[in-house]
Amino acid sequence: MLTYTIRRLILAIPVLLLISLIIFMLLKLAPGDPMAQMPLTVPPEVKAKMRAALGADKPLLVQYLLWLKQFFVVEPLHIIGNMTGYDLAGNAQRVISWQTRSPVADIIAQRLPQTLTVVGMSYLIGVAIALPIGILSAYRQYSWFDQIGTFVSMVGYSVPTFFTGVLLIVIFSVDLGWFPSIYDTTLKVVDWASFLKQVRQMAMPVTVLALYNAAQISRFMRASMLDNLGQDYVRTARAKGMGERVVVLTHVLRNSLIPVVTVIALGVPQIFGGAIITEQVFKVNGLGQLLITAIYADDLPMVQTLTFIFAVLIVLFNLIADILYGILDPRIRYD
Amino acid sequence: MLDATPKAAAKTLVSVRGLKMYFPIHTGLLRRHTGDVKAVDDISFDILEGETLGLVGESGCGKSTAGRALIRLYDITGGSVKINGVEIGQAEQSVLRPMRPTMQMVFQDPQASLNPRMTLASIIGEPLEEHTKLSKVEKLARIYELMDAVGLNRTFANRYPHEFSGGQRQRIGIARALALNPKFIVCDEPIAALDVSIQAQVVNLLEELQDRLGLTYLFISHDLSMVRHIADRVAVMYLGKVVELSPRDEIYADPLHPYTEALLSAVPEPDPSLENTRERIILKGDVPSPANPPDGCNFCTRCPKVMDICRKVEPQFIEVMPGRFVACHLHGQTNQTTNQKPAG
Numbered sequence: 001m002l003t004y005t006i007r008r009l010i011l012a013i014p015v016l017l018l019i020s021l022i023i024f025m026l027l028k029l030a031p032g033d034p035m036a037q038m039p040l041t042v043p044p045e046v047k048a049k050m051r052a053a054l055g056a057d058k059p060l061l062v063q064y065l066l067w068l069k070q071f072f073v074v075e076p077l078h079i080i081g082n083m084t085g086y087d088l089a090g091n092a093q094r095v096i097s098w099q100t101r102s103p104v105a106d107i108i109a110q111r112l113p114q115t116l117t118v119v120g121m122s123y124l125i126g127v128a129i130a131l132p133i134g135i136l137s138a139y140r141q142y143s144w145f146d147q148i149g150t151f152v153s154m155v156g157y158s159v160p161t162f163f164t165g166v167l168l169i170v171i172f173s174v175d176l177g178w179f180p181s182i183y184d185t186t187l188k189v190v191d192w193a194s195f196l197k198q199v200r201q202m203a204m205p206v207t208v209l210a211l212y213n214a215a216q217i218s219r220f221m222r223a224s225m226l227d228n229l230g231q232d233y234v235r236t237a238r239a240k241g242m243g244e245r246v247v248v249l250t251h252v253l254r255n256s257l258i259p260v261v262t263v264i265a266l267g268v269p270q271i272f273g274g275a276i277i278t279e280q281v282f283k284v285n286g287l288g289q290l291l292i293t294a295i296y297a298d299d300l301p302m303v304q305t306l307t308f309i310f311a312v313l314i315v316l317f318n319l320i321a322d323i324l325y326g327i328l329d330p331r332i333r334y335d
Numbered sequence: 336m337l338d339a340t341p342k343a344a345a346k347t348l349v350s351v352r353g354l355k356m357y358f359p360i361h362t363g364l365l366r367r368h369t370g371d372v373k374a375v376d377d378i379s380f381d382i383l384e385g386e387t388l389g390l391v392g393e394s395g396c397g398k399s400t401a402g403r404a405l406i407r408l409y410d411i412t413g414g415s416v417k418i419n420g421v422e423i424g425q426a427e428q429s430v431l432r433p434m435r436p437t438m439q440m441v442f443q444d445p446q447a448s449l450n451p452r453m454t455l456a457s458i459i460g461e462p463l464e465e466h467t468k469l470s471k472v473e474k475l476a477r478i479y480e481l482m483d484a485v486g487l488n489r490t491f492a493n494r495y496p497h498e499f500s501g502g503q504r505q506r507i508g509i510a511r512a513l514a515l516n517p518k519f520i521v522c523d524e525p526i527a528a529l530d531v532s533i534q535a536q537v538v539n540l541l542e543e544l545q546d547r548l549g550l551t552y553l554f555i556s557h558d559l560s561m562v563r564h565i566a567d568r569v570a571v572m573y574l575g576k577v578v579e580l581s582p583r584d585e586i587y588a589d590p591l592h593p594y595t596e597a598l599l600s601a602v603p604e605p606d607p608s609l610e611n612t613r614e615r616i617i618l619k620g621d622v623p624s625p626a627n628p629p630d631g632c633n634f635c636t637r638c639p640k641v642m643d644i645c646r647k648v649e650p651q652f653i654e655v656m657p658g659r660f661v662a663c664h665l666h667g668q669t670n671q672t673t674n675q676k677p678a679g
Contacts, residue, residue, distance in 0.1 A: 232442060235442070235448070239442075241436065
């Protein structure tokens with residue numbers, strides 16, 4: 001298992017390099033100019049100097065290699081330096097956002113907590129409600145519970161989050177006034193009252209995303225359970241005289257969880273990616289919203305960095321899913 | 336009556352009366368119940384303590400369903416099943432659970448019937464956990480004892496099913512079935528999925544265990560030679576019904592039902608000179624659908640000796656000679672005289 005993991009990690013390096021090259025080139029191909037937002041009164045030669053300062057006048061390959069150096073060497077050194085207090089990177093140029101002129105890493109660090117609390121919580125809740133629903137739907141296939149579950153997950157899956165989000169705002173903020181429609185990032189949880197306030201402002205975005213996640217995962221869980229419920233070893237377990245609880249929760253569930261855990265692990269990068277639309281609807285200033293505004297503003301370094309971080313996470317969680325698969329299923333050994 | 340005395344010495348362990356197992360068919364927009372697949376349709380027989388009853392028949396005739404229904408792995412449609420004097424035909428699953436140690440089953444597919452994520456020790460040990468109060472050490476001792484009994488190396492205890500060969504897996508299945516000292520074991524085609532060279536090993540193991548532990552088997556198989564080897568009495572099923580039930584030697588020497596005759600004529604003869612003279616009875620046509628069996632005798636569509644009455648009246652399953660039961664108009668009331676001969 002360890003050699004497999006190490007081999008996969010080494011193999012991930014060329015994959016990520018290729019992804020970074022593709023992201024870099026795609027963004028260079030995209031229309032837009034870092035100087036587009038400058039006032040027209042700025043003379044062309046000044047603009048050219050500004051461009052040179054940003055390194056935008058060098059050949060593409062040089063720009064790419066410089067970006068790689070910044071991303072993989074300079075930024076980590078800065079981040080470690082900030083955390084430990086040692087000045088490791090000196091005055092080396094950081095990846096600077098074209099919008100705000102501050103380092104990209106700092107902005108991401110500011111945005112990450114909101115995304116993790118809101119989107120992460122919604123994923124946890126989504127999984128927590130999806131698993132029991134999937135198990136019960138499969139165990140009582142075609143029952144009323146199953147039919148309702150199927151309907152709800154169909155709705156959750158097919159109705160887009162920008163619709164459910166706005167619908168919830170109209171009902172619960174505008175009409176009933178129970179929850180605020182705008183997420184307040186400045187809120188600090190210090191006591192019981194502020195905690196309740198935090199819960200209330202998280203309720204709607206979390207509900208919207210949890211419904212969406214639960215719809216997907218409960219379907220996987222149900223299908224996987226159904227697959228296993230019909231297996232011979234389940235009959236064996238019943239013939240042994242095991243109780244239904246043991247048969248379903250020990251024998252069937254443990255075998256059914258293998259593919260579901262993979263799906264859940266592969267969904268984790270989405271949490272970091274942030275739910276772009278939902279964050280926008282509820283004004284949660286997380287990573288998704290950051291990406292959207294960066295795209296609007298032609299902030300290439302920001303877009304590049306965010307997209308590449310997502311790519312790293314996806315590659316990483318693919319590996320984690322594969323390793324989990326090996327741990328859960330004794331028939332799979334990577335040696 | 337004199338004939339019956341030696342039999343009376345052996346107690347009846349399993350008594351099946353009018354066992355029915357129908358699987359409903361739902362069709363149409365509203366999924367209405369429009370019919371039933373009569374997988375097992377009104378079968379009755381007894382199994383004596385310590386004997387092996389062979390259950391034979393072609394694919395899809397309801398052998399496996401009968402075996403599973405017998406130990407209530409299904410909720411049966413009708414009839415009564417008494418095992419060791421306890422009626423379990425309509426018992427709730429929760430009532431049945433404590434009775435599971437008495438009746439066990441060895442399944443057909445040794446690969447699929449073992450949980451792929453459990454080690455051998457936990458597969459064999461799980462029923463002990465559920466039904467006994469053994470300590471950890473005692474349980475391990477029992478697991479080793481069972482592994483020895485079926486000829487599995489003790490060092491295999493922590494391996495997973497996929498690491499074994501087919502024959503070894505079937506040994507695991509047998510060890511698991513034996514774990515709780517059952518009296519009655521349904522062997523559902525235990526050798527069908529195995530290599531011929533392994534089949535003999537497994538069958539000999541089953542026989543040896545029967546001698547040692549006094550087990551009673553219902554041995555379901557379509558391998559007629561193997562049934563001849565292992566069974567004391569043989570029941571023949573066709574389309575959900577038992578058509579003939581006789582002691583082994585009699586049924587192989589003198590089959591009463593035309594279907595048994597046809598079935599046995601398909602057994603190859605090892606002697607080439609005899610093989611050439613062997614007369615095969617080739618049945619024409621297909622088995623009718625168990626969802627829509629023919630009127631009268633189920634076998635009337637393919638029977639070489641079919642009579643008019645066969646298409647109208649269903650033959651009763653009666654004892655035509657001592658110990659020999661058959662459901663056929665050829666051996667109906669008309670043959671009552673032969674039945675009475677020994678008495679007269």
